[in-house]
Amino acid sequence: MLRLDFAYARLNDSIGGTPVEMVRLAGPRNLSAQPQEIGQLLNPWLTGDPRTSPLMMPNPIGKGEISIASFKLGLQDEVGVLLAGSQRADFPTETERLLLGVAANQAAIGLHNRRRENTERRRAEEALRESEERWRAVFDNSAAGIALANPSGRFLAGNLAYQKMLGYLEKELRELSFLDITHEDYRDANSELTTELLEGKRQYFEMEKRYRRKDGNLIWVHVHVSLVSGKQITPRFLLAIVDNITERKRAEEALRDAQMELAHVTRVATLGEMTASIAHEINQPLGALVNNAGACLGWLDAENLEEARNSVALMMDDAQRASEIITRIRALVKKIPPQKDWLDINQMIREIIGLARNEMQRNAVALETQLSDDVPLVFADRIQLQQVMLNLMMNAIEAMTQAAGPRELLISSGADDSKGVVVVVRDSGPGLDSKSLERLFEPFYTTKPQGMGMGLAICRSIVQVHGGRLWAISNRDRGASFHFTLPTSEELA
Amino acid sequence: MSEPDAMVFVVDDDAQTRDSLKNLMRSVGLHVEVFASAQDFLRSKRPDVPACLVLDVRLRGLSGLDLQKRMAEAKIEVPIIFITGYGDIPMTVQAMKAGAVEFLTKPFRNQELLDAIQQALERDRTTRDQRAKNDELHIRYDSLTPREREVMTLVVAGLLNKQIAGELGTSETTVKNHRHQIMEKMGADSLAELVKMAYKLGIVTLK
Numbered sequence: 001m002l003r004l005d006f007a008y009a010r011l012n013d014s015i016g017g018t019p020v021e022m023v024r025l026a027g028p029r030n031l032s033a034q035p036q037e038i039g040q041l042l043n044p045w046l047t048g049d050p051r052t053s054p055l056m057m058p059n060p061i062g063k064g065e066i067s068i069a070s071f072k073l074g075l076q077d078e079v080g081v082l083l084a085g086s087q088r089a090d091f092p093t094e095t096e097r098l099l100l101g102v103a104a105n106q107a108a109i110g111l112h113n114r115r116r117e118n119t120e121r122r123r124a125e126e127a128l129r130e131s132e133e134r135w136r137a138v139f140d141n142s143a144a145g146i147a148l149a150n151p152s153g154r155f156l157a158g159n160l161a162y163q164k165m166l167g168y169l170e171k172e173l174r175e176l177s178f179l180d181i182t183h184e185d186y187r188d189a190n191s192e193l194t195t196e197l198l199e200g201k202r203q204y205f206e207m208e209k210r211y212r213r214k215d216g217n218l219i220w221v222h223v224h225v226s227l228v229s230g231k232q233i234t235p236r237f238l239l240a241i242v243d244n245i246t247e248r249k250r251a252e253e254a255l256r257d258a259q260m261e262l263a264h265v266t267r268v269a270t271l272g273e274m275t276a277s278i279a280h281e282i283n284q285p286l287g288a289l290v291n292n293a294g295a296c297l298g299w300l301d302a303e304n305l306e307e308a309r310n311s312v313a314l315m316m317d318d319a320q321r322a323s324e325i326i327t328r329i330r331a332l333v334k335k336i337p338p339q340k341d342w343l344d345i346n347q348m349i350r351e352i353i354g355l356a357r358n359e360m361q362r363n364a365v366a367l368e369t370q371l372s373d374d375v376p377l378v379f380a381d382r383i384q385l386q387q388v389m390l391n392l393m394m395n396a397i398e399a400m401t402q403a404a405g406p407r408e409l410l411i412s413s414g415a416d417d418s419k420g421v422v423v424v425v426r427d428s429g430p431g432l433d434s435k436s437l438e439r440l441f442e443p444f445y446t447t448k449p450q451g452m453g454m455g456l457a458i459c460r461s462i463v464q465v466h467g468g469r470l471w472a473i474s475n476r477d478r479g480a481s482f483h484f485t486l487p488t489s490e491e492l493a
Numbered sequence: 494m495s496e497p498d499a500m501v502f503v504v505d506d507d508a509q510t511r512d513s514l515k516n517l518m519r520s521v522g523l524h525v526e527v528f529a530s531a532q533d534f535l536r537s538k539r540p541d542v543p544a545c546l547v548l549d550v551r552l553r554g555l556s557g558l559d560l561q562k563r564m565a566e567a568k569i570e571v572p573i574i575f576i577t578g579y580g581d582i583p584m585t586v587q588a589m590k591a592g593a594v595e596f597l598t599k600p601f602r603n604q605e606l607l608d609a610i611q612q613a614l615e616r617d618r619t620t621r622d623q624r625a626k627n628d629e630l631h632i633r634y635d636s637l638t639p640r641e642r643e644v645m646t647l648v649v650a651g652l653l654n655k656q657i658a659g660e661l662g663t664s665e666t667t668v669k670n671h672r673h674q675i676m677e678k679m680g681a682d683s684l685a686e687l688v689k690m691a692y693k694l695g696i697v698t699l700k
Contacts, residue, residue, distance in 0.1 A: 280578045284507055287599050291513035294603030298520025311516055318509060358578075361551050 002099045004084045004091075005059075005066065008038055011073070011080035011111060019080065042068070042083050059087060067091035071104035079108050079115075145221075145242035148228075151198055153177035156237055165221070165244050167214035178240070183210035183218060194238070197227050208245065220249040259461065264335050266454050267387045270394055271332055277358035281325050289318035328355065331383055332390075338381040338465075345378055345385070345413055345421050345486070346371040352389040353411070359394070360409065363401050370412035375421050378486045380466050385486075388459045388470070392425040392482045395455065399429030399480065420468070420487045428479040432472060440472055459484075497524035499614045500544040502571065504528045504560065506553050514547060517603055523610065531555035535563060539571075543621055545594070545613035547606070550577040550584060558584065561591050570620065572613040576601070627693060633679050634694055641678070644671040648684070649691040 004026055011020045021035035041057070059066040066085045069092040073079040082104045084092070092100065139146055145162030149155050155173040163170055166181060179187050186209035193205040204226040210218045222243045230236035271278065296311035328351060349371060360367050393409070400407040408428040416422035432440065439445045441460045446453035456470075463470040468486040475481055501523050505511040511527045518525045528534040531552055550557040561573055574595040575588050585596045594616060595609040637645065647657045654672065658665040681687040691697050 283578060283599055285509060288507075288509040288513035290600065291510070291517040291603060295513070295516040295518075295520035298517070302520065302522075304520075307516075307520065311520070314513060314516060318513065321509065361553070 002096050003086065003088070005086050006038075006084070008035070008042060008083040008085075009073075009080060009107070010039060010083075012078065057085075059085075069097060069100055071100060073104055073108040074112065079111050082107065145240075145244070147173070147178070147240045147242060149178055149238045149240070151227075151236060151238065153179055153194065153238070162242060165213075165219065165242065166211060172214070178238075181211050181213075183212055186210060194225070197225065197238070219244055220246040259458075260335075260337070262454060263384065263387060263458050263462065266391075266458050267332055267383075270387075270390055270455070271329065273394065274356070274359055277362065278325075278329060278355065280358045281355065282322055285318045285321040285325070289315050289322070292318060325354075332386060336383070338384060340379050340381050342377045342379055343382055343385075345375055345423065346373075348382060348385055349389060349411060349413060349423065352386050352393065356390065356393050356397070359397055363397050363407065365397055365400060365407040365409050368408065368410045370410065370414075372412070372414040374415055375413050376415065376419070376488050378421055378466075378488070380486060381462075384462045385466075388462050388484065389423070389425075391455045391459050392484075396425055396427035396429065396480075396482075400427050403428075403430040405478070416485050418487070420485050422483060422485045424481055424483050426475065426479065426481040428475075431474045431478055432480045433474075437472060437474065441470070497540065497542055499524065499618075500540055500542055501525045501610055501614075502528065502534060502539070502544060502546045503548075504531055504534050504546065504552065504557070505549040505576075506530060507549075510549075514606075517606075518610070521607060531557070531560035531563070534560065535567070543614050543618040545572045545574060545610055545617060547574045547576060547610070550575050550588070558588060558591075561588065561593065565591065570617075572617050574606070574609045574613055576606075630679075630690055630693055634690075636678050637675060641671050641675050644668060645675045645679075645687070645691065646696055648672060648675065649688045649697055 006026060007024045009022045011022075013019060021039050023035045023038050044057075056065050057068055058064075064087060066087050067089060068083060068085045070084075071082045073082055082100070084096075084100055086092070139157075139159045142159055142161055145159060145165045147155060147158040147162050154177045158166075158168070158170050158173045163173070166173075168176070168181075179190065182190055186207070190207065190209060193202075193207060196202050197205055204224060206222065206224045208220065208222050211221050212218055222245045224241045226239050228237050228239050292311045292314040296308050296315065299305075299308035299311060349369070353367065353369070357367075359365075393411070396409050397407075400409070406428055410424070410426040412424045412426070414422055441456050442453075443457040444453040445457075460470045463484045463486070466486050468484055470482070470484040472480055472482050501518050503511060503514050503518075503525060505514065505527070506529055508529070511529065515525045515527050526537070526539075528537065532555060534546070548557045548560060552560070555563070557575060557577075564571065564573075572594040573588075573592070574597065575585075575593050576597045576599060577584070578599045588596055594613045597606060597609065634642070643661065644657060647660060652660065654665050654668045658668045661668070675681075676687065679687060679690055681690060688697070
């Protein structure tokens with residue numbers, strides 16, 4: 001049996017802090033014994049060797065003397081010390097000493113385990129906090145906008161970059177869904193992609209779209225959206241990484257504008273070289289119109305109304321033809337943004353031949369066409385392709401006038417190996433040397449005294465924009481051939 | 494249908510232009526035949542009436558000037574009115590030298606063309622009359638006996654009857670009779686007229 005008047009335990013702090021002291025008294029609880037005061041009284045037992053320390057001391061909590069038993073907890077008291085006292089003179093008995101020793105040992109082990117657990121938990125907590133802080137810092141400091149939204153699209157959080165991009169504070173964002181700030185034109189596509197993401201049909205999606213900022217201005221963004229699957233305590237949410245690409249878009253647009261401008265300039269320049277031919281093309285139907293008008297007067301004089309009416313019908317055809325030519329030329333001269341349409345490449349070629357026909361006659365060029373009926377429609381910009389065609393034909397005509405010998409121009413169209421369209425413009429001019437072949441498509445490379453050197457460079461970029469290729473070869477016999485391909489419409493669509 | 498009194502041929506490779514020219518000419522009562530190429534024209538069977546050709550200088554294939562040359566080679570003596578879209582002076586000169594009647598540069602007035610056509614037809618008519626008259630002359634000349642032809646050659650050379658008789662070893666009376674026969678057969682009223690005929694027949698040449 002263990003009968004004590006008091007027990008005092010002092011536990012050292014493992015990392016050098018103030019020790020923890022505890023006192024348990026057997027007597028009435030109203031005694032206000034402070035553990036520190038008792039600790040001071042017990043000091044000789046706390047530091048000394050328990051076997052040599054005196055076993056008696058004045059009772060710190062009552063009268064008379066008291067017998068003390070002390071036990072180190074842990075090795076070299078690294079855990080603490082346990083003191084027990086009793087007013088009985090025979091304290092501690094052998095049994096009591098044994099029991100106290102066992103208790104002290106158990107306490108030491110328990111404390112030791114507890115302390116280790118504490119340390120581990122603290123370390124884990126610290127690691128967690130550090131990780132959280134690190135991720136928070138990533139979130140806060142990321143140059144890319146990061147936004148979290150619940151599956152219905154309502155914002156949960158948005159980092160500083162995101163807030164800055166949009167001009168909304170985070171708490172304002174929480175009142176909105178991402179569709180609210182997405183430009184109308186992109187909402188449907190955006191919703192559809194989100195639905196597919198939520199339904200697990202895709203891992204993530206990316207899109208370029210426009211946001212409307214809080215101040216009403218529109219910006220271009222690239223978004224990468226993924227679904228973060230939920231855990232027990234956090235439901236699943238959408239994670240968007242957002243880049244502001246307004247500047248890039250603006251630059252692209254400026255580049256496109258500049259290219260368009262340049263294409264337009266060269267187109268007009270090419271037409272400028274053909275003014276005489278174009279004038280002739282227009283004069284032809286106008287001349288016919290005048291003839292028919294004269295005829296009409298003649299028939300009226302002869303009171304032949306049927307023939308007069310006939311003449312007027314012919315005049316209308318003539319006027320129609322003149323106006324069609326003018327329309328065709330105006331379309332080439334006009335500066336309009338590219339517009340892709342389904343078109344018959346052969347018809348496009350015929351229209352350009354119509355414009356350049358006179359140019360060929362003037363230069364005594366014999367034209368042969370081999371237009372295959374078997375070419376698929378292409379999805380392309382008519383004006384741009386006409387520009388390519390016109391440029392290649394004018395180059396061919398010019399090349400042939402610089403060499404003696406027959407002037408034969410062959411224009412052919414057909415299906416190419418990959419089911420696309422291939423058009424070939426073959427001349428019988430002086431041909432191309434290897435140096436020219438290499439540099440032909442470089443901007444500002446020209447062999448003509450008045451050339452700008454932009455024609456073929458622009459042609460190539462036009463063909464490339466349409467997903468095709470443009471190249472030149474020297475013919476085995478004489479002259480050069482320019483080939484260009486355009487992919488089938490299905491590939492593009 | 495009876496043979497027309499005149500024909501206008503048009504060669505132009507532009508269908509609309511071709512048809513409009515045909516319409517214009519028909520409206521003033523001209524008979525017209527149109528061709529799309531020089532070759533078509535050369536291959537065609539043309540009525541033997543006064544005619545003219547309205548020809549576009551720039552034709553695909555055989556050009557207008559080429560056609561003019563071919564026609565000269567083939568002795569197709571139809572006056573040509575050239576029309577062209579360009580004021581090409583060297584070409585105009587070449588065409589005129591080769592005998593073109595008119596060279597019209599587009600745009601031209603309808604009346605200009607119609608006037609040119611009338612002139613060309615007139616000219617062809619005259620040429621044809623001339624040619625017909627020459628033919629008549631030959632027939633008359635052919636009706637002369639060899640002796641009469643001999644006498645005629647000496648008469649138009651300016652020899653007197655006596656000189657001719659001496660030259661031929663015959664009497665002056667015989668020469669007189671021959672001379673009378675010649676004037677009769679040739680239809681000449683005077684010596685001057687006979688000389689003119691002889692000139693046309695190539696019996697005498699101007700020295």
